[in-house]
Amino acid sequence: MHPKRVIIIGGGASGMMAALSARKNSADVTIIERNHKLGKKILATGNGRCNFTNVDATPNNYNHPDFVNSIFEQFSVDKTISFFKQLGIYPKIEDEGKTYPLSEQASSINMLFEEEIKHQKIHVVYETFVKEITKQGDVFQINTDKDTYTADRVILATGGKALPQSGSDGNGYFLSESLGHHITDVYPSLVKLTLDSPYLKHLDGVKFKGTVELLDYKQIIQSEFSDVLFTKYGVSGPGILQLSRKANELIHQNKDVWIKVIIINYIEKLDVIERMKDMKDRQIKHFLTGLIHHKLIDPILKETKIPKDKILQELTKEESRNLLSILFDWRFKVTGSKDFTEAQVTAGGVRIDEIHAHTLESKIMPKLYFTGEILDIDALCGGFNLQWAWSSGYVAGYHASM
Ligand SMILES: Cc1cc2nc3c(=O)[nH]c(=O)nc-3n(C[C@H](O)[C@H](O)[C@H](O)COP(=O)(O)OP(=O)(O)OC[C@H]3O[C@@H](n4cnc5c(N)ncnc54)[C@H](O)[C@@H]3O)c2cc1C
Structure with missing residues (x-):
């Protein structure tokens, strides 16, 4: 033969x-x-x-x-x-x-x-x-x-x-x-995600280590902890690439897809509340300066509608609640991803x-x-x-x- x-x-x-x-x-x-x-x-x-x-x-x-x-x-x-x-x-x-x-x-x-x-x-x-x-x-x-x-x-x-x-x-x-x-x-999979948010231009270049979660409407379906990098089109980083497979699959099924970003990661919510009390006579922008990337401050205050010069002890209950909520659970609508030229798989x-x-x-x-x-x-x-x-x-x- x-x-x-x-x-x-x-x-x-x-x-x-x-x-x-x-x-x-x-x-x-x-x-x-x-x-x-x-x-x-x-x-x-x-x-x-x-x-x-x-x-x-x-x-x-x-x-x-x-x-x-x-x-x-x-x-x-x-x-x-x-x-x-x-x-x-x-x-x-x-x-x-x-x-x-x-x-x-x-x-x-x-x-x-x-x-x-x-x-x-x-x-x-x-x-x-x-x-x-x-x-x-x-x-x-x-x-x-x-x-x-x-x-x-x-x-x-x-x-x-x-x-x-x-x-x-x-x-x-x-x-x-x-x-x-x-x-x-x-x-495309293992690829950067595109988001719908009015703050992207402002957030471009912000990088921190934190938790990112993928939501099918309101249900969390995947969670990753890694470097997160905001860009002018959306978000990238190793954790985001891992989320992208499921995100694109859901978008192909016409689902409503969101990511939840946890901005403050190494301390608990209670520690932040304590710190707010300690700094009660300081402006909110100064309070946030030592906690988060400075480029995040303006978008967060705009989103929560809190004037940046406001003194912490003058925050209404609702303003305090909104602030804590966004620091530990900021949601962005996912519109899709970059194309195959930037995908790994x-x-x-x-x-x-x-x-x-x-x-x-x-x-x-x-x-x-x-x-x-x-x-x-x-x-x-x-x-x-x-x-x-x-x-x-x-x-x-x-x-x-x-
Ligand atoms: C940036 C990047 C980083 C990655 N990193 C990793 C990693 O670290 N670990 C990991 O496990 N995976 C990684 N991957 C994925 C991995 O590289 C692929 O899954 C793997 O290479 C697929 O192998 P394959 O043989 O199926 O295809 P390929 O490696 O894509 O090979 C296909 C070949 O076919 C040739 N070809 C296509 N059509 C024709 C044609 N008509 N005639 C002749 N030749 C043709 C192409 O030129 C190509 O050489 C990465 C991918 C990318 C893009």
Whole structure:
């Protein structure tokens, strides 16, 4: 029997892993990549440090845990760490299980993958864009902007829509549709949120560490503690990125979405009331100056309609109540988010009920496989998305080569 000719469309994280996995079973493997290098997006991950996995990752970190479980059972986080150690990457585990290369350079991952891909004699066709895939009998024909290729198996590893300048601009969805697949709604995830507030221009640049919560109308559904940064369009910071997945999902369902920001975090409400008593003969603006970022003072006093020169002991009961309320619970209406050019991940993708959960082979077109972010699988920040790319890449590569 001649070795299976496996063509992988896209040489990102999952495509490179799929190539090595397929080659292990002696398949004749080719990667077609539109960029002049492999793994372009990896360079941007983890702020250039590449948070390549999370040692605490479980299927429950993902939107479809059962589907992910059947893949993790075949290529777990432990197997991923061993794979990377063999590749030459020593893992550095940080808080909450986030794992980076000890070199703290995403480029080391790319270099070692490229080296191994060369060593394993995997063909790589660079600067070539796959335009169309067709199948006649058992053979796939892959038409690119340059040449035409034939294959026994095709793995679609073209990524989602996040950071389109890296090469994954959503064109893989059209290729999938042309082969009979359906795409769920897709929206940006791990992305800055846009807010509707008259104070944004004033708040632009305000940064503090605090709690931010996501509300579906009035019900709190997610809470994060991190740096919060107001901008002229809305709000950003690690906690906000984590909230953005759910926020965009709810907005797509036409829900009324809010965030609650807790401005004062390290002291209790009672301490603030005590302090108000201690400073009762001082102006409110002076009272607030030592407590919160100075750019927050004007918007807060405008919102509570308290004159800034007012002496604390002259505040009415209602004014005091409003002031305390806004310091510990300031709500902003979420209108949406920045677009895919600023998002880290795509929520949604090729529908997983059209894919065999064990092999990642299409149920619609036999011998076509899917891997990575093109599928409707995603997770929050923390190394989980790349873990999915490695696990799904390995599994798709393995089954495609059989
Ligand atoms: C700024 C940023 C930071 C991130 N940080 C992290 C992190 O620290 N940890 C983490 O776990 N995840 C992180 N992610 C997410 C992670 O990078 C992705 O989930 C992962 O790269 C997806 O892998 P993939 O192989 O599915 O797709 P990609 O890595 O996007 O690769 C797809 C490849 O296919 C190529 N391609 C597309 N269409 C075609 C075509 N028609 N013909 C030929 N080639 C094509 C593209 O050029 C690209 O190289 C980050 C993402 C971004 C944008």
